[in-house]
Every structure is written in structure tokens, then in C-alpha cells.
Amino acid sequence: MTVDRAVAREIATSLVGTFKALSAHKRRLPRPHPHAEQGSIPLLYALAAEPLRVSALAEVIHSDVSTVSRQVSALSGGGLVAKIQDPEDGRAQLVSLTDEGTALIEDMRERRARWVQSLLSDWSSDEALEFERLLTKFSDSLDAYVAPAADTASPTTDSSRRNDT
The missing domain is CATH 1.20.5 (Single alpha-helices involved in coiled-coils or other helix-helix interfaces)
Structure with a gap:
């Protein structure tokens, strides 16, 4: 150490x-959108990177499949996400952002950037860059620490994730 x-x-x-x-x-x-509660925002950010199965989405945001499934239903009902056929496995579905969901994420990213910029208004550019570098390093260490816990998931959890669509 x-x-x-x-x-x-x-x-x-x-x-x-x-x-x-x-x-x-x-x-x-x-609330950023009538059909997007604060708890579902990480889900939208994850989907901005790529469409995912509900089970993979749950892993990415460190949540359980049942919670993510409920959130996807609400977001789908609000027109922010849609389920599409998985091109690699026609039996499965992926969750994807709709155009409205993409616009919401872009707006939220811009608002967050303005907020952080205002928080750091008395920081130098070098200080902000160093903070970003160290925060990323800390986040990577946290991800590496959390990852082994995901590897020890119970067989019941794993099988429910594989069967999720």
C-alpha cells in the first residue's frame, strides 16, 4: 500500500x-422529462454509448435486472427509448435511445457542463485538467474494485441475465 x-x-x-x-x-x-425519474438517468447515459440488452444495461449501471426492466418500460412509454431486435440474436431485444432520448441526453450533458464550469469558475485550466485526470484514475480504480464482485454473482442471477430480453 x-x-x-x-x-x-x-x-x-x-x-x-x-x-x-x-x-x-x-x-x-x-425532473428532466415527465417519463424520466432521476434514478433512470444513468440508464440513458449508458444507452447513449450503444444499444444494450436489459441485462447488460443493468451490469453497466450497477443495478438489478428487475429495476432496469421497470425503468426501461417507463422510458419506453415516454418515447425516450425503444426496444429493437438484436442483430446478433433475432430472439433477443436491445434497448436503444430514440431521437427524443438522444436530444434529452445532449441537453443534459450541456447543462451539466455549464454547472461544472460554474462550480470551477475560480479554478485554473491546469487545476481542472488535473482534477479530471485524478477523478478518472479514481473511477478506474473503483471500477476495478467493483468488477470482481460482479464476477462472483450467483448462478441464479447469471441465468436470469442470460434469459433477459
């Missing part, structure tokens, strides 16, 4: 405070 425990403790405390502040901010945000 290269990080001193006292430093790790301070970082952990700072992270808790940051998560609490972000959570409070998130609660004050208006």
Missing part, C-alpha cells in the same frame, strides 16, 4: 461530504 491510512481517512471523509452535497443537489433538480 502506497497511501498512508490517515490520508485515506481524509479522502474517505471528503468523499462522504462530496456525495452528500451531490445528493442534495440532485434532489433539488427538476
Whole structure:
């Protein structure tokens, strides 16, 4: 271990405070769309990268298949996502953003960028770039830590994911 425990403790405390502040901010945000609750926003961002099966989407956003399935239904009803046939397996379906869903994500990305820009208004460009580099490194470490837990999923969970459409 290269990080001193006292430093790790301070970082952990700072992270808790940051998560609490972000959570409070998130609660004050208006609903971005009548059919998109705050909990389904990560799903839309994941689909912006590529269409996915519900089971794969659940893995990407670190959620369970039943929750994601419910969210997909609501988003589909609101015209933000659509189910399409999987070109690799005609029996399966992928969830894809609609044009309206894509427009919503683009608008949200722009609003988030303006918000972060305002938060960092007294930072130099070098400080912001260093923060982005370190935050990405931290996120990669977190993903690497979480990944082994996903590998130990129970057979019931795995089989339900494979059969999900």
C-alpha cells in the first residue's frame, strides 16, 4: 500500500461530504422529462454509448435486472427509448435511445457542463485538467474494485441475465 491510512481517512471523509452535497443537489433538480425519474438517468447515459440488452444495461449501471426492466418500460412509454431486435440474436431485444432520448441526453450533458464550469469558475485550466485526470484514475480504480464482485454473482442471477430480453 502506497497511501498512508490517515490520508485515506481524509479522502474517505471528503468523499462522504462530496456525495452528500451531490445528493442534495440532485434532489433539488427538476425532473428532466415527465417519463424520466432521476434514478433512470444513468440508464440513458449508458444507452447513449450503444444499444444494450436489459441485462447488460443493468451490469453497466450497477443495478438489478428487475429495476432496469421497470425503468426501461417507463422510458419506453415516454418515447425516450425503444426496444429493437438484436442483430446478433433475432430472439433477443436491445434497448436503444430514440431521437427524443438522444436530444434529452445532449441537453443534459450541456447543462451539466455549464454547472461544472460554474462550480470551477475560480479554478485554473491546469487545476481542472488535473482534477479530471485524478477523478478518472479514481473511477478506474473503483471500477476495478467493483468488477470482481460482479464476477462472483450467483448462478441464479447469471441465468436470469442470460434469459433477459
